[in-house]
Amino acid sequence: MAPRKKVTLELGSNAPNIIFSDANIEEAVRAIAMGGYTFAGQACVSAQRVYVQENVYDTFVEKLVNELRKLKTGNPIDETTTFGPMITEEAAIRAESWIKEAVGQGAKIVTGGNRQGTLLEPTVITNATADMKVVCAEVFAPIVTILPFQTEEEVIDNANDTDFGLHATVFTKDINRALRVADAIDTGGVWINEVSVRRYDHIPYGGVKDSGFGKEGVKYAIDDMTAIKFIGIKLQN
Amino acid sequence: MHIDRDLEVFNPYNQEVIDKISCAMVDDVEKAVQQADEVFQRTMKKMPALWSTQYFNGTGTRVGRTSRNPFQS
Numbered sequence: 001m002a003p004r005k006k007v008t009l010e011l012g013s014n015a016p017n018i019i020f021s022d023a024n025i026e027e028a029v030r031a032i033a034m035g036g037y038t039f040a041g042q043a044c045v046s047a048q049r050v051y052v053q054e055n056v057y058d059t060f061v062e063k064l065v066n067e068l069r070k071l072k073t074g075n076p077i078d079e080t081t082t083f084g085p086m087i088t089e090e091a092a093i094r095a096e097s098w099i100k101e102a103v104g105q106g107a108k109i110v111t112g113g114n115r116q117g118t119l120l121e122p123t124v125i126t127n128a129t130a131d132m133k134v135v136c137a138e139v140f141a142p143i144v145t146i147l148p149f150q151t152e153e154e155v156i157d158n159a160n161d162t163d164f165g166l167h168a169t170v171f172t173k174d175i176n177r178a179l180r181v182a183d184a185i186d187t188g189g190v191w192i193n194e195v196s197v198r199r200y201d202h203i204p205y206g207g208v209k210d211s212g213f214g215k216e217g218v219k220y221a222i223d224d225m226t227a228i229k230f231i232g233i234k235l236q237n
Numbered sequence: 238m239h240i241d242r243d244l245e246v247f248n249p250y251n252q253e254v255i256d257k258i259s260c261a262m263v264d265d266v267e268k269a270v271q272q273a274d275e276v277f278q279r280t281m282k283k284m285p286a287l288w289s290t291q292y293f294n295g296t297g298t299r300v301g302r303t304s305r306n307p308f309q310s
Contacts, residue, residue: 075250085249118249 006225008214012138013166013207014048015196016159018181020152021053023171025060027193031171033067035195036144037122040086044211045167045196048139050146051155057148061126064146065111068122085118086141092120095141099123102132102145112142130161138164152177156184166207167196187211 017035019028036047052060074081086092096115102125103109112123125145128135134145149155159168165187170178172193182190188207191198199205206215214224243257261269281289 075248077248077250077255087249 006214006227008206008216008221008224009212010044010166010206010214010216011210011212012044012140013164013187013211014136014138014162015045015167015169015187016049016051016162016185017047017169017196018149018155018159018171019050019052019056019060020170020172020174020177021056022173023056023193024173025056025063028171029060029063029067031169031195032064032144033071035169035197037068037071037083037142038197040084040120041142041144042087042091042140043197044138044140045199046140047144047169047196049135049159049162050144051149051158052146053155054148054150057146061110061124061146064124064144068111068124071122073119073121083122083142086120087118089118091141092118095120095139095143098133098137098139098141099125099143102128102134105129105132107132107134107145110146130158136162152181156181160184160186163210164207165209166211167191167199169194169196188215 017032019025019032032047032050036050039046041048071083072081073083076084086095092115096113099109099113103113106127106129107125108127110124110126112121114121120142123141123143125134125143126147128145128147130136132145133139134143135147147158149158167189168182168185168187169191170181170185170193172178172181178192182192186208188211189203189205202218204215204217204220206212206217206220215221242260244260245254246256246258247253248255284292
């Protein structure tokens, strides 16, 4: 790293998106169907680990699979295309190998998993464990893993059980819980009732832990890169 | 190191070349940094905060619309 130079690093993540049973499930489904698969999942804040409370888990998985069927795969230059290829075939092969590895370790593919050249199908994985790469590493592909949870305490522990911390999401109608969880999640940013991939240029954006340091977001980037100089004047009596 | 060439941009869907972009080399980056520093020392560092704010706020809308000096607003 450059000595004595201000540096901002944004190093990716495996964004946790937490869906409590009191959330608007339809809205959460639409949000994840967008936020896990837009740019074929190749965004640092793409929804990767989706934690769904047990009593709405099956409903959520079913609805998400139905929602993903609406995606139109194709050439991104065609304006009607809503789901496109990965950046290179090498990247797609790597992502496919992570899916296969997870399946070998006991995970289940609910939909997707197949690859043709640079095109990897929108993939949903269940029956996953925290040590699988699709969960604990940055997948950077159209792969969402859905994990069940029972209690708030449990899901906070699971969401924080990662080396990364860029964006997280909480879906709930209970504002007290939303703020409690937002406070407990160790990331640079938390969305409430919006998917983790959402980002605007003017919000302070940047991660903690292995996700990097420093902030983007116009005002915050300028603050970050500004060298403050103190000039003091001692007045005569 | 300096080379005059363009990089081809591929559409990953079908590998068609859809555009070309300039390829900056070490020399170009060095030149850009030197130029930025020179402009900063000569202009931006001396500019009162109000002026620079007006400049930043107005630049986007002024670019391409007028050649009027943004510092004179």
